[in-house]
Amino acid sequence: MKKLIIVSGSQGTGNRIANQLKSITGEKFDIRVIIMSNVYKSDLKCNLVLFTSDFIAKITYKYFDQSTPYLIARRVIDHKNIKDVISLPVGTRVLLVNDSEQAALQAIMQLLEIGLDHVQYYPFYPGCVDYPKLEIAITPGEADLSPHCVKHLINIGTRILDIGTIYEIISTFGITGVLNESLVTEYIKDIVEISKSIDKNRKSAIESKKLLEAIVNNVEYGIIYIDNDGKIISINSKIKSMFGKTRKDLLTKEISKLIDTIDIFNNKNNSFITNIEGKEVLIDVDEITFQEKSGYLITINYTDKIAKLDHKIRRNYEKRIAQKFYTFEDYLTITEEVKDILRKAAKFSKTNATILIQGENGTGKEIIAQSVHMNSYRRKNAFIPVNITAITPTLLESELFGYEKGSFTGAKEEGKAGLFEIANGGTIFIDEVGDAPLDFQVKLLRVLEEKKIRRIGGVEEIPIDIRVIAATNKNLIKLISEGKFREDLFFRINILPLKTIPLRYRKKDIPYLLMHFISIYFNNKNIKTLDDLFEKTAKDFLKNYNWRGNVRELINLVEYLSIIYEGKKFPLYSLPHHMMERMYESKRIILDINELWVLKEIEKNNGIGRSKLAQHAKNQNLDLGEGKIRSIIKKLKEKNLIVSKDGKRGLTINKLGLKALEEYK
Known part of the structure; x- marks a missing residue:
């Protein structure tokens, strides 16, 4: 028996969707639900994978055989x-x-x-x-x-599968028997029942009618409701466009005059194909009873639209998950400074100017690049990512610019288009541009200025229409001073600059992101806050940790903890040892002489405040006024070496501060 695997964030969601499919298809194929956090240790052999969301697909598809076809569920309110x-x-x-x-x-x-x-x-x-x-x-x-x-x-x-997704699954498994039943009919009948249940004390009949019309008009199919005499009682907006008539021209008319090939009484609860206005359509007829009155619900859809659904399934067989691009909604943050960067990037997306994104690894530079592309008018065309460090210098030019046949030993006989040509009409994302060799920088500058490329071994210049987004974790100004990066190229790519913010400077985002990924990786509804998962020392440590790997490191930590979780709170020592080693290392390296003096004074005078520290400095002939001390205290708090005593202004040293002093003796 063929097998479908549903990958969901929770067991409840997966079971709800599985039950929905079973109610339609019976036991035509085997359905198995796997929670996202258990994918890595599960048997994943199947004929089709259904991911309940885009995000879950991005996280878990890597564990499946890449030849396995998949679908991303489109889900709607039940x-x-x-x-x-x-x-x-x-x-x-x-x-x-x-x-x-x-x-x-x-x-x-x-x-x-x-x-x-x-x-x-x-x-x-x-x-x-x-x-x-x-x-x-x-x-x-x-x-x-x-x-x-x-x-x-x-x-x-739980939100359920929409009609289109159900059709795709059924078509993929070749189950034709259930396709004779109109899924749309069931959908509309549910809506009709809802309209009956509206509390009449709070909703007028007009409001009920508007609600029903809004829902019915949102369906992709044409819908007609007729009475037992074959007269048209109600239609949706799709019917008007299908027949090219107004609502007034259609209502109260007999259905036989609209579709002369239809015999309601011989085709009730059945499906058949005919022609309307020269186009082939599939018609479903269902007898229904509503408010003790019987009638017929007719749904009409063009057969070429149905064929497109089958074509979409075939495309899904071929495309890889990497083609599912991020949008600005995927950049998770509650920090206003980061939101401001995203707002700026959204404005940049509406232009063609080159963007330079600078920032540390793991801060989401490619998420922003993909989001810019998906928010631009180029979103229907190619997005081509290129990582300079992943291509050897000898192949870099041929990969990006392409080559003519016979250009060099090993070249394809027919030649090859470069990535710039492939990206024509779309966006090319050049990551790690700070590592580009100088000779390549010259050629890149020419492409940006002239919007033309020349293949290796070619004479003809090929015009290209592309949007360039570059990114780097390097300090390009420093590289320019060292002669490793061209100044003219820097000003050419830095037209619209963006700089991502490291996680250690986004303190609000740390608990927010931890809880977000905990809700994904941990199949445990009892974990509602960080206090439910971490002891206080571990929680405080994570909030003040340096996060050199940024969000990427945070996700890795949550995945690691989800694997070793045994239902108990995590103490500090259960965290990966490299995290604490980095913390201790960083404290010793960055303490300057003034910070060290303030830290020692706080150790000797538990509960001391800023004014007293300034007085002590004056007594010891040190040039440290209250302003400088305020700045030093802020830095020591950021390094998690001191805390305010009992929430007041007085200061006290903590264990990490004592550890730092120990290493400076």
């Missing part, structure tokens, strides 16, 4: 569970509780799209600190994550 939301008074303020900021915002968007815009939604998720303390909350199956202020929780259940 309409059967929203009647309590409909009944909320207009203008009600509610929290939308989900397991991540992106998931919460996506759920809000879907609620708005189906017409539930009469309430005001505010996202809440693990690590969220800035949110209104409201008493009403809505959650798609994440009730355990709701904050203490919530007194009334509306659980609309």
